[in-house]
Amino acid sequence: MSALPRGAPAHEVPLRVEEHPFFERLDPLLTREAARLAWERQFDTGAMIVRDGDPAEWFYLIFQGKVALEIASAEKPHLTIQTVGPGEVLGWSWLVAPHFWRFDARALKPTRVLAIEGAKFRAVLAAHPEKGYQFLMRLLPIIAQRLENTQIQLLDIHGL
Amino acid sequence: MASNALPPQPIPSSHPLAPAPFVVRSQTAETPDTHTLVLSPSDGHAVPPALPGQFNMLYVFGVGEAAISLSGDPSDATAVVHTVRNAGPITAAIAQSPPGQTVGIRGPYGRGWPIDQAKGRDVVLVAGGLGLPPLRPVLYGLLAHRERYGRIEVIYGARTPKDLVYYGQIQQWRLRPDIRFQVTVDAADRSWYGDVGLVTARIPDTRFEPGNSVAFLCGPEIMMKYAARDLEARGIPQSSIWLSMERNMKCAVAVCGHCQFGPAFVCRDGPVFRYDVVRDWLATREL
Ligand SMILES: Cc1cc2nc3c(=O)[nH]c(=O)nc-3n(C[C@H](O)[C@H](O)[C@H](O)COP(=O)(O)OP(=O)(O)OC[C@H]3O[C@@H](n4cnc5c(N)ncnc54)[C@H](O)[C@@H]3O)c2cc1C
Numbered sequence: 116m117s118a119l120p121r122g123a124p125a126h127e128v129p130l131r132v133e134e135h136p137f138f139e140r141l142d143p144l145l146t147r148e149a150a151r152l153a154w155e156r157q158f159d160t161g162a163m164i165v166r167d168g169d170p171a172e173w174f175y176l177i178f179q180g181k182v183a184l185e186i187a188s189a190e191k192p193h194l195t196i197q198t199v200g201p202g203e204v205l206g207w208s209w210l211v212a213p214h215f216w217r218f219d220a221r222a223l224k225p226t227r228v229l230a231i232e233g234a235k236f237r238a239v240l241a242a243h244p245e246k247g248y249q250f251l252m253r254l255l256p257i258i259a260q261r262l263e264n265t266q267i268q269l270l271d272i273h274g275l
Numbered sequence: 276m277a278s279n280a281l282p283p284q285p286i287p288s289s290h291p292l293a294p295a296p297f298v299v300r301s302q303t304a305e306t307p308d309t310h311t312l313v314l315s316p317s318d319g320h321a322v323p324p325a326l327p328g329q330f331n332m333l334y335v336f337g338v339g340e341a342a343i344s345l346s347g348d349p350s351d352a353t354a355v356v357h358t359v360r361n362a363g364p365i366t367a368a369i370a371q372s373p374p375g376q377t378v379g380i381r382g383p384y385g386r387g388w389p390i391d392q393a394k395g396r397d398v399v400l401v402a403g404g405l406g407l408p409p410l411r412p413v414l415y416g417l418l419a420h421r422e423r424y425g426r427i428e429v430i431y432g433a434r435t436p437k438d439l440v441y442y443g444q445i446q447q448w449r450l451r452p453d454i455r456f457q458v459t460v461d462a463a464d465r466s467w468y469g470d471v472g473l474v475t476a477r478i479p480d481t482r483f484e485p486g487n488s489v490a491f492l493c494g495p496e497i498m499m500k501y502a503a504r505d506l507e508a509r510g511i512p513q514s515s516i517w518l519s520m521e522r523n524m525k526c527a528v529a530v531c532g533h534c535q536f537g538p539a540f541v542c543r544d545g546p547v548f549r550y551d552v553v554r555d556w557l558a559t560r561e562l
Contacts (some may be wrong), residue, residue, distance in 0.1 A: 183471065195463045198471045200480075223468050263501075264473050268461050270497060 120173050120230035121164060122156030130155050130229050135176040136202040141253060142246045148239045152232040158222035164205070165220045171208030173230040177201055180226025185219040196268070197261070198223065207254060209233025294334045294379025299372045300354060305440040309360040309405065310370040311346070314378060321352045327412030328387030328519060328547045333357065334379030335368040343369065344521070344546075345383060346408035348415040355380065358408035358440060385546050388413050388491050388517060397425035397483035399511070401474055401502045403432045403494025407440055409519050409546075410493050418454070425488075427454040428481045432474035432498070435460050436467045455482070474498060478505045485510025491547075493519040500557045503550050516550035518557075 132138050132150040153176075158164055164175065164182060175182075182205060183195040196218075199205055205228070208216050214233070240247030297314040304310055316322060325331075325345050334340040343366075347356025359370040372378055390413060398417060402410050410429075417424055429448070433439045439458065448456045457477045459470040470477065474494075490506050492499045499518045506516055520541055532540070537556040539545065 181468075181470075185465075191464070193465045195465070195467065195471045197476075198469075200470075260476075264476060267473055267475075267497060267501065 118172065120154050120156055122158045122162065122228070122230070125155040125157045125227060127227075130176075130178050130227060132176065132229060132231075135178065135229070137176060137204045137253065142243075142249055144243060145239070145246055145250055149229075149231050149236060152235050152239075153229040154232075156228050156230050158226045158228070160222055160224055162222045162226075163219060164222060164226070164228070165216045165218075167216055167219050169216050171206060171214045171216050172233050174207065174209050174233055174236075175205040175220075175228040175230050177203050177205060178227045178229070180228075181223040182226055183221050183223050185221060186217075187219070193219075197264070204254070204257065207258060210237065210254075292381065294332070294340075294381045296377050297355065297380045299374050299376045299378060301374055302372065305358060305442075306438050308370075309358060309440055311356060311358045311408075311440075312369070312372060312378075313347070313354050313356050314380065315354045317377060322355050323383060324352070325349060325355075325383035326387030327390060327416055328409060329383035329385045330409075330546065331355065331357070331380045331382035332384070333359075333369050334381070335365060335372070336377075336379070338368040339365040340379075341365040341369065342384075342521070344409035344519075346411050349412045350415070350419065358405070360405050384543075385541075386544065388519075388547050389489075390416055392515070393417070393489045394423050395425065395487075397488040398427050399481060399483055399488060399490040399506065400427075400429045401478075401490065401492045401494070401499075401506075402430070403474055403498040403502075404434065404438065405440070406492070406494030406498075406519070407431055409521075410491060411441065413491060414448070414454075421453055426483055428483060429454065429456045430459070430474045430477045430481065431456070432459045432461070432477075432494070434462070436463055436469070457481070473501070475501045475505050478502065478509065481509075483509075483511070486512075488515060490516045491519075492516065493521075496520070496557055503554075503557075507550075513551035513554065514549060517547055518550060518553060519546045520548055520553060521546055 132153055133146045138146050177199060179201055181198055181200045184197045185193050185195050205220060208214060240250055296317040298317050300313045300315055302310055302312050327349055330342045330344045332340050333343050343357045343359055346358045359366050361367040361370045400410050417427055459472055459474060459477055463471050488511050490511055492502050503516050507513055520536055
């Protein structure tokens with residue numbers, strides 16, 4: 116992994132992977148490995164966390180703040196389609212080839228995260244298939260939920 | 276519908292189909308297509324008492340009649356408040372009625388929200404779009420006797436920030452320490468710093484004691500279907516979840532069958548129903 120994650124390094128009480136709800140009751144090896152690959156970052160309001168089209172080298176555990184996921188079109192250059200906050204995880208593009216971000220993510224408030232190195236963590240999952248499966252089963256409901264939300268949003272339910 | 280827990284509301288017996296004249300006292304634009312009207316009886320009488328969740332039939336001379344929920348403070352006997360979205364010819368005529376104009380009103384009709392069941396319990400209100408107006412009287416009622424209830428959690432979702440109704444009042448409610456009022460929109464531009472996502476995305480973050488809570492839901496049926504499912508998954512029994520089913524209606528006195536909903540008539544048996552009673556009919560096409 117060549118570049119460091121965006122954002123400023125943090126100087127406060129360190130964040131800990133095992134205290135993030137996403138890792139709750141996951142196998143300790145996964146937590147340990149994620150902690151080894153974690154970089155703590157903080158973002159001021161308005162700062163970009165990820166950019167559409169950039170290589171997806173990280174995924175993010177959000178501990179504080181709020182993050183807007185934005186997509187762009189010619190008519191709407193910055194359309195926020197979702198916000199995520201403390202306790203949530205940002206990004207799965209690091210898991211799915213060709214590993215590019217498909218949206219922008221921007222801090223809506225001062226935000227603190229742990230950025231986990233995706234490629235190395237993929238290697239951990241591949242080396243421990245049973246634990247890797249456990250990890251994917253933790254992520255899959257989140258992806259399924261977001262898909263369902265998108266489907267409901269497509270219905271434009273408030274349009275009457 | 277026998278299994279619905281509330282007794283039916285008596286349908287007003289004297290001249291049930293004759294509207295009484297009301298005068299528009301004020302008209303406020305909530306959004307480009309939605310207006311709030313404050314109306315009072317032209318003859319100066321008190322307005323008929325109504326329960327939160329009930330609706331009136333509003334009649335515009337020469338145009339027609341539409342069901343519109345009561346959205347004001349139920350303790351105010353001097354005026355009725357209606358928030359109306361311009362969805363077609365009748366609602367356009369109502370929403371655009373200027374101060375001084377006379378509008379015919381008959382009602383109130385229907386069964387309201389079972390606020391009694393909320394006593395001593397946590398209350399979760401989930402509103403989508405124009406689902407907030409029929410729930411606002413509940414909130415007025417809860418806040419008037421705040422000590423009677425546990426936590427009050429409100430989740431309100433709209434399509435975009437421009438579609439939020441009662442914006443100024445929501446800011447006030449959000450400042451209150453004794454309720455939690457979450458607002459979310461389906462999509463937003465960069466001027467919005469609030470939450471974006473469906474109301475269901477806020478449910479995991481909502482605090483209530485599952486075995487001692489009631490939930491009142493109002494909004495698009497598909498939203499209520501998913502929100503009810505998620506509240507049930509968080510432990511609120513189906514029998515403590517209530518929904519307002521605002522299916523299209525004509526007569527409002529259970530004669531014409533226009534608003535039939537499964538075996539029930541929305542105008543007589545609803546619009547508020549218990550989730551277990553209507554679950555199978557939710558988000559099915561109108562008959
Ligand atoms: C119990 C109840 C309470 C209601 N409360 C309110 C309220 O507080 N504010 C408000 O603005 N409207 C409310 N409505 C909806 C309102 O009655 C309808 O929008 C109105 O009758 C439409 O008449 P129209 O001539 O303006 O439009 P139409 O030309 O008759 O209809 C315009 C469009 O709206 C659709 N539509 C009509 N009625 C409904 C309905 N009930 N639900 C969903 N879509 C509908 C039609 O299918 C059509 O696509 C309520 C309806 C019910 C049954």
